[in-house]
Amino acid sequence: MPELPEVEVVRRGLAQRVTDRTITAVRVHHPRAVRRHEAGPADLTARLLGSAITGTGRRGKYLWLTLGDTVESSSALVVHLGMSGQMLLGDVPNDNHLRIAALLDDGTTLSFVDQRTFGGWMIAEMVTVDGTDVPMPVAHIARDPLDPRFDRDSVVTVLRHKHSEIKRQLLNQAVVSGVGNIYADEALWRAKVNGARLASGLPRRKLAELLDAAAAVMTDALDEGGTSFDSLYVNVNGESGYFDRSLDAYGRAGEPCRRCGAVMRREKFMNRSSFYCPRCQPRPRA
Numbered sequence: 705m706p707e708l709p710e711v712e713v714v715r716r717g718l719a720q721r722v723t724d725r726t727i728t729a730v731r732v733h734h735p736r737a738v739r740r741h742e743a744g745p746a747d748l749t750a751r752l753l754g755s756a757i758t759g760t761g762r763r764g765k766y767l768w769l770t771l772g773d774t775v776e777s778s779s780a781l782v783v784h785l786g787m788s789g790q791m792l793l794g795d796v797p798n799d800n801h802l803r804i805a806a807l808l809d810d811g812t813t814l815s816f817v818d819q820r821t822f823g824g825w826m827i828a829e830m831v832t833v834d835g836t837d838v839p840m841p842v843a844h845i846a847r848d849p850l851d852p853r854f855d856r857d858s859v860v861t862v863l864r865h866k867h868s869e870i871k872r873q874l875l876n877q878a879v880v881s882g883v884g885n886i887y888a889d890e891a892l893w894r895a896k897v898n899g900a901r902l903a904s905g906l907p908r909r910k911l912a913e914l915l916d917a918a919a920a921v922m923t924d925a926l927d928e929g930g931t932s933f934d935s936l937y938v939n940v941n942g943e944s945g946y947f948d949r950s951l952d953a954y955g956r957a958g959e960p961c962r963r964c965g966a967v968m969r970r971e972k973f974m975n976r977s978s979f980y981c982p983r984c985q986p987r988p989r990a
């Protein structure tokens with residue numbers, strides 16, 4: 705599943721290539737890819753036709769293109785990448801998993817390819833939340849650690865009042881967005897915190913360190929992704945991920961901790977896995 709850095713790589717690629725372009729044709733190849741757009745495929749197509757793409761946006765793992773068919777931009781094309789969604793620029797790909805294709809006025813095609821069909825496109829109205837314009841489906845999503853207006857100290861205060869595991873709260877999109885399972889484990893490892901500890905039991909300075917670690921690990925991943933980015937295709941692959949080789953915790957069960965050498969462990973957590981160092985990140989006492 706793509707995490708924030710992967711989605712941001714896609715957004716940056718799109719920002720360079722589609723901003724100020726106008727959509728001149730749209731074809732929905734599979735209705736499932738537009739199921740979130742309740743008014744249906746014909747409505748989505750009609751609303752995209754003739755729309756100018758005025759910019760790109762992202763919050764957490766949510767990605768959108770702002771549409772300006774009138775004087776003020778009031779709607780957005782929200783892109784759900786799901787597990788395996790890709791936004792491709794160039795010729796129409798000869799791909800069985802092509803779901804939607806939009807022709808732009810410079811002759812390029814923006815295609816949505818999705819092998820597993822969990823993702824899709826929808827059009828949503830823009831709303832202003834806490835001084836920032838976001839699409840309606842994103843209104844309840846908290847700012848992510850890379851947002852210039854992310855207020856770390858306020859989030860620390862929220863966490864101090866949460867009487868549940870800190871990892872569960874890192875994954876809580878209403879508290880802080882964009883931290884998925886992989887980067888939660890990486891941030892916890894960097895800050896030497898076991899994810900099973902209660903958020904409310906951690907000192908403020910430790911919570912601040914943890915949020916800083918989350919921002920740092922995603923910035924590092926982004927720097928790495930920026931170098932491997934192919935300018936022809938805006939591409940995200942949820943299966944392999946771009947950033948695996950730089951991970952210190954996730955996927956490293958049985959391998960030595962890169963800090964202390966202890967054998968890394970894996971445990972079940974919220975139907976997924978947690979990876980941690982038992983020495984650097986001791987479990988809380990029962």
Ligand SMILES: [Zn+2]
Binds near residue numbers: 961962963965966982
């Ligand atoms: Zn260790």
